[in-house]
Amino acid sequence: MAQTAVSRPLLTPEAQQRFTSVYRAEFPYVWKSLGRLGAREREREDLAHDVFTTAFRHWDAYDAARPVRPWLFGIAYRVLLDFRRKRQNQMEDVMERVELADAARSADDALAAQQAWALAARALDALELDRRAVFVMHEIDERPIPEVAQELGIPLNTAYSRLRLARRDFNQKVAEYQTGRMAP
Amino acid sequence: MMDEPLEPLSAAALTLVLAERARPDDAGLPVEAVLARVSSTVGLATRAALWTKVVIGAVSAVVGAGLGGGGVYWRMTQQAAPPAPVASAAAASAPDP
Numbered sequence: 001m002a003q004t005a006v007s008r009p010l011l012t013p014e015a016q017q018r019f020t021s022v023y024r025a026e027f028p029y030v031w032k033s034l035g036r037l038g039a040r041e042r043e044r045e046d047l048a049h050d051v052f053t054t055a056f057r058h059w060d061a062y063d064a065a066r067p068v069r070p071w072l073f074g075i076a077y078r079v080l081l082d083f084r085r086k087r088q089n090q091m092e093d094v095m096e097r098v099e100l101a102d103a104a105r106s107a108d109d110a111l112a113a114q115q116a117w118a119l120a121a122r123a124l125d126a127l128e129l130d131r132r133a134v135f136v137m138h139e140i141d142e143r144p145i146p147e148v149a150q151e152l153g154i155p156l157n158t159a160y161s162r163l164r165l166a167r168r169d170f171n172q173k174v175a176e177y178q179t180g181r182m183a184p
Numbered sequence: 185m186m187d188e189p190l191e192p193l194s195a196a197a198l199t200l201v202l203a204e205r206a207r208p209d210d211a212g213l214p215v216e217a218v219l220a221r222v223s224s225t226v227g228l229a230t231r232a233a234l235w236t237k238v239v240i241g242a243v244s245a246v247v248g249a250g251l252g253g254g255g256v257y258w259r260m261t262q263q264a265a266p267p268a269p270v271a272s273a274a275a276a277s278a279p280d281p
Contacts, residue, residue, distance in 0.1 A: 031213050116199065117203055119203075120200040139201050142205070167197075170193065171193060174196045
């Protein structure tokens with residue numbers, strides 16, 4: 001029936017305006033979050049757009065009383081998870097994605113920050129996606145674990161377990177890198 | 185409850201986390217692409233609304249015609265029709281010199 005095509009209610013003008021303002025304000029956050037979750041550079045723009053397309057479709061379900069970033073992060077995680085499942089065999093070595101700056105030029109503060117970001121990205125790349133999502137949301141976005149569990153749709157104990165494993169892996173990766181860098 | 189306590193981040197790891205936490209949101213963001221995307225997404229929302237209205241209009245027209253009234257369909261066709269060629273019609277009805 002043609003009528004099924006119109007079963008989805010239209011967003012009110014206020015809701016559309018709100019969506020547009022959220023899009024403008026939060027695109028950079030979603031963009032950065034996708035990078036933290038391990039999205040490849042050339043796919044990040046399309047994935048970010050997919051996140052907002054999904055957000056638009058489910059906009060009626062969004063509770064405006066809650067912060068929008070954790071909700072968008074949950075969508076970004078699921079969009080990336082779905083994307084990876086579809087293209088499981090085409091994943092490249094994410095370790096090659098990060099270009100480390102030359103340590104000899106690290107006197108400059110901006111370069112030092114850039115190095116730290118690159119190292120953080122490299123350590124994040126060592127984490128499995130499900131642990132990585134919990135780690136990024138809690139440690140970097142500073143969201144409490146109950147909220148992380150809710151937005152990612154996982155039990156609370158699972159969220160704590162993933163955080164524990166992610167911290168362990170992240171610590172190990174950083175220690176490995178520090179040792180490797182100090183080696184002659 | 186947790187069976188095992190959470191291991192804290194090492195000092196080195198915490199340094200990296202803090203650096204990443206302080207990273208600007210727009211770092212590495214292609215500004216031109218974002219601007220293009222913003223406009224296209226606004227267009228997407230508008231287009232979605234417009235298409236829904238088009239479908240609603242078409243369904244209304246079919247339902248109206250099917251019910252025997254045909255009024256909606258007639259109005260749509262009338263609105264869609266080009267304006268009458270007033271000038272040529274007037275010229276045709278004018279007496280020959």
